[in-house]
Amino acid sequence: MNENERQVRQITQKSDDFAKWYVEIVQKAELADYTPMKGMMVIRPHGYAVWENIQRALDLRIKATGHVNAYFPLFIPESFLKKEAEHVKGFSPEVAWVTIGGKEELEEKLAVRPTSEAIIGHMYAKWIKSWRDLPLLINQWANIVRWEKVTRPFLRTTEFLWQEGHTCHETAEEGEAETLKILGLYKEFCETELAIPVLSGRKSLSEKFAGASMTYAIEALMSDGKALQMGTSHNLGQHFSKAFDIKFEDRSQTLQYVWQTSWGMTTRTIGALIMVHGDDSGLRFPPRIAPVQVMVVPISIGNWxxxxxxxxxxxxxxxxxxxxxxxxxxxxxxxxxxxxxxxxMRGVPLRIEIGPRDIKAGQAVLVRRDTKAKETVPLASLTSRVPVLLESIQAGLMAQARAFLEANIRDASDYQGFKDILENQRGFVRAPWCGGEACEDRIKTETMATIRVIPIDGDEEKTPGPCVACGGKGQTVAYFARAY
RNA sequence: CGGGGAGUGGCGCAGCCUGGCUAGCGCGCCUGCCUUGGGAGCAGGAGGUCGGCGGUUCAAAUCCGCUCUCCCCGACCA
Structure with a gap:
């Protein structure tokens, strides 16, 4: 056993059992801990500090694009949820309900928000009267409850934290433009701050948000070859404005329903950070969101x-x-x-060792977490060298993740090849699709893969080959993967 | 929700089949000495109503029933 092996003997190897490695890291790096309630975790200080950094960086971008923050209630009356038919159908299986307040049975039960379109729609109807009130660009940072059957720390928990943007616009075009603007913002955020490259595009109709006309998403590839949805941006069209009666008088004095969007990113991104960058020694946080960027370890010898x-x-x-x-x-x-x-283990990007030998030489030893490479730097130039190294680590993690993503996007033109890739290599499979739900279902049943994203028009070639499942006329190219 | 596995000091486990003495081991923790450039060493010490509730029994970690939680594989989802 060499030195490198000895030091990691306490964690499960990533290649050995990825799922076990993941939960061990979550707990040993003190990101989160389990509680006695199923699916409900404590985000511990080290994990919460990451979330705070994510919040700060994302909030900055949300505000820079003209949005403002507000806060809406945790509870939503049942009748509100029921107003948009698809919405209630999509969410009712996973809603938690409050039926008693104190000792009183409630006349109408209250949903613990699974998302806030309904309550926000109700309020928007009250606030919006004129085209002069538009666009309305509001975001909220909140907690959400969804009663999921299967839970995993950060990836899927009963309660989770997120931001949800809810906007109203005068025209369909403006709504679509907002939806895509946020999609781009999310992509840039993930790549710049989290060093996680993503694929972006639209979802198939079967995967779209309950109540949206179109859902766009960004998808990342975890290092076990499974995809993870990192954020969604929905074009709600007029579904909710019609259900909640959100009308405005337009510039030509006609009464119209507003065009809406909603979009969100969650604490799940922390799970992605673990699974994209982590290695057999533990976490590797990108410097931009690392709670601690540099840990100085004095070498304790003699009269240190x-x-x-x-x-x-x-x-x-x-x-x-x-x-x-x-x-x-x-x-x-x-x-x-x-x-x-x-x-x-805790993913600190850069370690600085200073011992008696270094002091004699007027230097320090710098060790980067991403490559474990060491270098010695004069003490006097630490403040100039460290920021450069941190940027290099950020870029290094991104480059590594991008290389992995690109190496794991494979084309399939026939169904056998498609299945082989998913069986033996995982990752994304890029393949032509006829647009039929039957083929989508068949692929899901037989390979456990779903359509993660369909490239937005113009991003990919427009003449796909025959559908990878049925051989019929291909309508588009889609990215398939097994996903979390 | 279906199938499988698990729950014993903070962590990892043994004991359970075949009930019986003070529930054991490694790591961690506390005290002291000594050490410290990749998870040191020695000595002493603290800490557990064996996930919970109920049952069988003279006696339950162990047998029986119910229940909660976690992990894995499916169906549902950010």
């Missing part, structure tokens, strides 16, 4: 408290004033080696 510690602390101070989220672990009771492994 007098000789090493002050230098290490000064280094942390210097990095902090340079805008780096730096921290120091000066605990006496843990050995340096233990700390190295610990911060690798």
């Amino acid at each position: 408290r007098e000789s090493v510690l002050p230098v290490a602390q000064a280094a942390v101070e210097g990095l902090r004033s340079a805008g780096v989220r730096a921290s120091i672990d000066a605990r006496e009771e843990a050995t340096p080696g233990w700390k190295f492994s610990e911060y690798e």
Whole structure:
């Protein structure tokens, strides 16, 4: 057993049992913990700090595009949910209900929101009277409850956190433009901040949001070859405005229903960070969203408290004033080696080791988490070198994830080849599809793969071959995958 | 919700089939010494109503019934 193997002996290897590796990391890196209630987890401080960084970066973008934040109630009257037929049908199997308040049985039961279109639609009807009130661009950060049968930390929990945008527009074109703008915003966010490359496009009708006219999504590829939906942007058309009577008087004095969109991203993205970037030593957080970007470990030898510690602390101070989220672990009771492994597990992008030898040489040892490569840097140039390295790590993780994604998009022209890819290699399969639900169903039943996205017109060639399932005329190319 | 596996100090497990002494082991934790450049060592110590409820029995971690939770594989979903 070499050194590298010894240090990771406590975690399940990723290649050995991916699912087990995942839940072990979640718990050992203290991102989340189970509670006595099924499907309900505690997001622990280390996990919540990641969520706060995601929130900050995403909120900035949402606001930069003209949206404002508000907060709507947790509860939604049953009658509201029932107003949009498809909506209630889609969500009713997974809604939690409040039927008693204190000791009183409620006259009308209240849904714990599975999403907020209904309550927001009701309020919008009250607020919107004129074209001058449009566009209405509101976002909320909230918790959501969906009574799922199968749960997994971050990926699918009974209660989860998200942001949901709900907008109203004068025209169908504006609604569609907003839907696509957000889709692009999500894609840029995932790639820039999370270092997770995504495929974007529309969903098939069977996969679209209950009550939408069209759902667009971004999909990422986890390192076990399964796809994960990272965010959705829905063009709601006039479905909800008609159900909730959201009307405005337009510029030519005609009464019209507004055109709406809704879109969301959730705490699931944390699960994606784990599964896209994690390795056998633990997490690898992209620097931009890492709670701690740099951990300084003073090498505790001899009179290190007098000789090493002050230098290490000064280094942390210097990095902090340079805008780096730096921290120091000066605990006496843990050995340096233990700390190295610990911060690798927790995904800290960069480790700085400072010991007596380094001080003598006026340098520090920098170890990047993504490649584990070491370099020595003069103490005086830490504040200039560290930001460069952090950017390089961010870019490195992205490059690695993109290479993996690209290597795992495979074309299939016939059904046997299609099945072989899903059976032996997983990843995305790009294949022509006739647009028929029968073929979609058959593929799902026989291969467990679903259409993740259909490229938006113009993004892909327009003359697909025959449908990979039925051999009929191909209408479009679609990306299929087994998904979480 | 269907099929399979599991629940015993913080973590990982043994014990259960065939009921019986103070429920054991490794890691972790506490104290002290000694160490510290990849998860150190020695000595002493703390911590468990065996997931919960009920039943059988002189006696239950162990047998029986119900129930909760977790994991895996399907059907449903961000």
